Amino acid sequence: MSEPSQRPVASIVIPSFRGAERLPLLLDALADQQQGTPEFEVIVVIDGVDDGSVALLARERRLTLRTIQFPENRGRVAALNAGFEAAWGQVLIRCDDDLVPRPDYVAGHVTRHEGALCGVVGLYLNVYESSRYSEVYGYDADERFRRDAYAGNPTLGWRYWAGNCSVTRETWQRIGGYDPRYQLYGWEDIDFGYRLFLAGIPVVLLAELETPHRVAAVTTHIRAKRAAHSAAARRLFEAKFDDHPLPPAVPPWSAWNALVRGMAITLRRNPARAGHLADRVIPALPRPLAKKIVALVVESAAVAGYRYPHLAIERF
Structure with missing residues (x-):
């Protein structure tokens, strides 16, 4: 696809693996962004398994949307890097496919980048299916995590880099992509956040960008x-x-x-x-x-x- 004559203000990159059941709620939420939201595009990277996601995305008409499909599973890091490299926006937002953004989601990310250079993080509001695990451990652990995050040293905000975050295009080009050597669960995020810190770019946690997250870890x-x-x-x-x-x-x-x-x-x-x-x-x-x-x-x-x-x- 050729570059548009006028670039969008923001690009939302969504890595997705077997996401056909999760994507509809996310797309609905992005289509329902509040009036006055800066122009944005959505890039969904399908990580090698088409469980109906391709047809689902092809039917989407409410959003400016592009799809990248890997022929085989390459992992979340590769999906993120491909999506961000293809993005046209000035503000680059990562949004995992199990999030349900609120109507001010895009505007909140974009507005924070109008001031000093920074990385932006919105913490998860984990939503569980009812289970004994969530009753006795899940919700308490999540609340403690958020409480400690906000009460902690502001210079350590990079530790919370995750699936709801944003940087400017200039910052992405300066820091580079996610490290492809991370193949297990996690730490590619903290690695990226720490590289922001080493470059002198603060990572800020915005309570107003907390986003419902349909958590996958629902059992011990x-x-x-x-x-x-x-x-x-x-x-x-x-x-x-x-x-x-x-x-x-x-x-x-x-x-x-x-x-x-x-x-x-x-x-x-x-x-x-x-x-x-x-x-x-x-x-x-x-x-x-x-x-x-x-x-x-x-x-x-x-x-x-x-x-x-x-x-x-x-x-x-």
Whole structure:
């Protein structure tokens, strides 16, 4: 497709893998942006599996939309880089396909870039299907995460770079794309955020850009899997940036952390089994005990993923 005679103000890049069930709500939300929203385009990158997404996107007439389809699955990093490289806008917004943006979403991202140079992050408002996991752990963990994020050192905002964020085109060209070496779950985001920090570009968290997120981690098993994969991916980040200011991956000694470390040894060959077992037993347990069980499995899976990356992730 040739470049338009007048570029849009913003480009929204959406990486999507098997997203046919998620995309309709997202497209509806983007089509319902408030009056006066700056002109924007939408670029959906289909990561190698067409589950009906291609036809769904071809029928979309409300949005200025382009589709990039990979012939095979190449991963989220490749999808993001392809989408941003194809973008024509001045403000480049990443929006994962499980988000449901509010009517001021695009305007909020664009407006913040009219001042000083920065990266912009809107935190997730995770929306769960009703489950014992979400009751005893999920919602509490999310609320604590957001509370700590806003209360933390503003210079560490780069740690929260994720699926609802934006930079200007000039910043993207200066920093470069997401690092394709990240193939497991997570840390390509923190890597990008840290490169912004090293370049002297602050990352700001905007509470008004918090966005509902139809979270995929709806069981202890899925949450533990992601914790193990993310912890294993952290090793690449640490190899690149040995002077990073992050807290240690393995928690300091305490009675609880001793239990976590010990459980991590047990889980190193099959953390999936512990996640499945927790999901079976927590419906029958009182809430405080169930919460502790989930926390133990998730935190232990993270330590196992970091200390024994090849063993911990191969059985998921």
